Amino acid sequence: MKNKNEKMIFGLYGNLSKKEVVTFAVDFISHLTSKGSDFIVHDKLAKLISKSSNLRFKKNQSVSLKKLILKSKIIVACGGDGTILSIANAIGKKETPILGINLGKLGFLTESSTSNAIELLDEILLHNYRVESRTMIEVNLNRKKYFGLNDVVVDKGSSSRVVSILALINNSALMNFIGDGILVATPTGTTGYSLATGGPIVSPSSEVFAVSPICAHTLTTRSLVVPDESVITIHAKSEMEKIRLTIDGQQKVLLTSPLKIKIRKANHVTNLIKRIDSNYYDVLRKKLLWSNDARAKEINEK
Numbered sequence: 173m174k175n176k177n178e179k180m181i182f183g184l185y186g187n188l189s190k191k192e193v194v195t196f197a198v199d200f201i202s203h204l205t206s207k208g209s210d211f212i213v214h215d216k217l218a219k220l221i222s223k224s225s226n227l228r229f230k231k232n233q234s235v236s237l238k239k240l241i242l243k244s245k246i247i248v249a250c251g252g253d254g255t256i257l258s259i260a261n262a263i264g265k266k267e268t269p270i271l272g273i274n275l276g277k278l279g280f281l282t283e284s285s286t287s288n289a290i291e292l293l294d295e296i297l298l299h300n301y302r303v304e305s306r307t308m309i310e311v312n313l314n315r316k317k318y319f320g321l322n323d324v325v326v327d328k329g330s331s332s333r334v335v336s337i338l339a340l341i342n343n344s345a346l347m348n349f350i351g352d353g354i355l356v357a358t359p360t361g362t363t364g365y366s367l368a369t370g371g372p373i374v375s376p377s378s379e380v381f382a383v384s385p386i387c388a389h390t391l392t393t394r395s396l397v398v399p400d401e402s403v404i405t406i407h408a409k410s411e412m413e414k415i416r417l418t419i420d421g422q423q424k425v426l427l428t429s430p431l432k433i434k435i436r437k438a439n440h441v442t443n444l445i446k447r448i449d450s451n452y453y454d455v456l457r458k459k460l461l462w463s464n465d466a467r468a469k470e471i472n473e474k
Contacts, residue, residue, distance in 0.1 A: 183244025187251030252276020308438035320419035322361030327353025329416035351388035
């Protein structure tokens with residue numbers, strides 16, 4: 173929920189491998205300063221900025237990631253979707269809203285490019301924005317919990333061997349197959365790896381998970397959309413090799429076969445800052461080039 177009386181403190185977090193991150197951060201900070209707005213910067217980003225520009229920070233403006241999350245009211249994530257996935261997992265239960273600035277390529281999760289970020293910042297300073305909550309996924313493995321915004325993958329990793337998969341929904345057997353693995357995606361994650369497996373694209377507001385086999389050695393095993401209140405249990409077995417668990421393409425764990433994991437909706441969400449007039453279907457059309465069919469253009473012209 174937005175509190176218009178609450179003081180805004182912007183926290184800057186960025187992908188340090190992006191060459192544009194320093195230039196953008198300097199411009200963004202300069203604009204914040206001109207508006208009299210408070211900000212803090214992840215210390216690793218602050219170090220890179222100071223090394224590559226004339227901008228210097230006060231001692232209390234360069235902070236650890238833990239303090240950035242603790243003190244920020246809005247976190248500005250400069251990079252691509254991977255940057256947002258990373259900071260979303262770090263924010264966790266605090267649910268601090270994230271403003272994604274796209275320095276990457278596709279950028280389904282980012283709300284702005286660098287070219288119109290300052291304009292969007294001015295709107296945010298006037299409280300002209302909305303916050304969109306996205307479902308997080310929880311993985312339980314050997315009494316340890318992992319969380320993700322996009323997806324959970326259980327697969328054969330770098331091995332050339334297949335794995336045996338048994339998936340259950342609320343203890344009812346769903347699919348049993350041999351293949352490369354299985355993927356469970358949140359609605360947010362259905363435009364990622366899930367899409368490449370042949371899974372459906374699901375609107376972010378839908379309260380579902382998409383369960384998709386990865387290269388199943390059978391023609392009849394297909395993706396299925398299930399309610400996100402479901403508990404998904406996955407049994408995986410490989411005769412010779414380790415099995416890999418991957419969350420959001422970033423958290424990776426090699427596990428001994430056989431294994432059993434439980435997947436459910438997390439009790440917390442990721443909050444993304446959006447323009448008042450932003451529309452998910454416009455994003456799909458633009459990012460996936462659904463408006464680039466010349467035949468459709470001819471029909472529209474007629």
